Amino acid sequence: MQLVLNIQLEEPLVLPMNYNHIVQSIIYRxxxxxxxxxxxxxxSGYTSGKRQYKMFQFGQLQGHYKMADRKFIFDTEVSLEIRSPEPLLINLLVDSFYRNGIAFGKTTYRDIYMEIYDYTIEENHIVVQMKSPLTVYSTDEFTNNTYYYNPQEEAFFDAVNSNFYRKYQAYFGIAPCSPIRISKVENENCRKFVTKYQGSYITAWFGKYDLSGQRKYLDFLYQTGLGAKNAQGFGMFELL
Structure with missing residues (x-):
């Protein structure tokens, strides 16, 4: 399911450039x-081995803004999309936002128009564009150093598929019976995106990608997101 929030701003909304943790805290609250x-x-969330998955994702804030002192200043309205395969999660958000509004810091906005969709993927092959950047990584168990893959490496696409396997098994309790296939759209450049999340830098990529696999697997990824850190604001895509 998909929830789109359109928030009318009685006063400007000022956010740091790295605002993902603020949006995530609004969802948890x-x-x-x-x-x-x-x-x-x-x-904990849904687990597969040592990995934990929250089974929701959110996109970047949309709206007219200006930049000042490395901060976003949204002036009249801002919109946010949240997706999840879990209807309970979406319905709880709608109920809470309807009753309590949405608080960014000490300011609570109550003029909110909410749209709920149940769009599903019905194809076995789709071309997608990232609405929020895609990230996959590995962490050395001895040094604890994290390496973020990039779309020029085959390991980038292998890691996206491995993430799908674990995430699907965590939610449904069974492993997928076939992989997904993902590749960069030919002659399309991927734009690097680096942000700081609670003290750690994350490297991710915008771009256009070919995705193929069983329809139900592609739909699952549409609801949960591609790659890692979906609940931190990464991996949301739209169809082209």
Missing amino acids: ALSVMPDYAEFLHQ
Whole structure:
């Protein structure tokens, strides 16, 4: 399911350039209307081995803005899309935002127009463009150093597929019976994106990609996101 929030701003909304953690905290705060569920997602979520998945994603904020002192200043309205394969999560968000509004820091905005969609992927092959950047990485178990892959490496696409396998198994309890196939659209450049999230730098990539596989697998990725760190604002795509 997909939830699109259109927030009318009674006063300008000022956010740091690295605002993903702020949006994530808004989502968790809204889910606290059902404390047990919110705690489950925040503490563990759906697991596959040592990996934990929250099964929601959000895109970048959209709206007219200007930049000043390395901050975004949205002036009249801002929109945000949240997706999840879990209807309960979307419905809890709608209920919470309707009752309590959306608080960015000390300012609560209550003039919110919410749209709920249940769009599904019905194809076995799609061409997508990233709405929020795609990231995949590996961490050395001895040094704890993290390496972020890039689309010039075959390992980048292998890591996207491995992430899909783990995420699908974590949610459904069974492994997919076939892989997805992903490749960069020919002659299209991928734009590098680096941001800081709670003290750590994350490298990710915008771009256009070919995706193929079983329809239900592509739909699952449409709801949950491609690659890693979906619940931190990475991996949302739209169809071209």
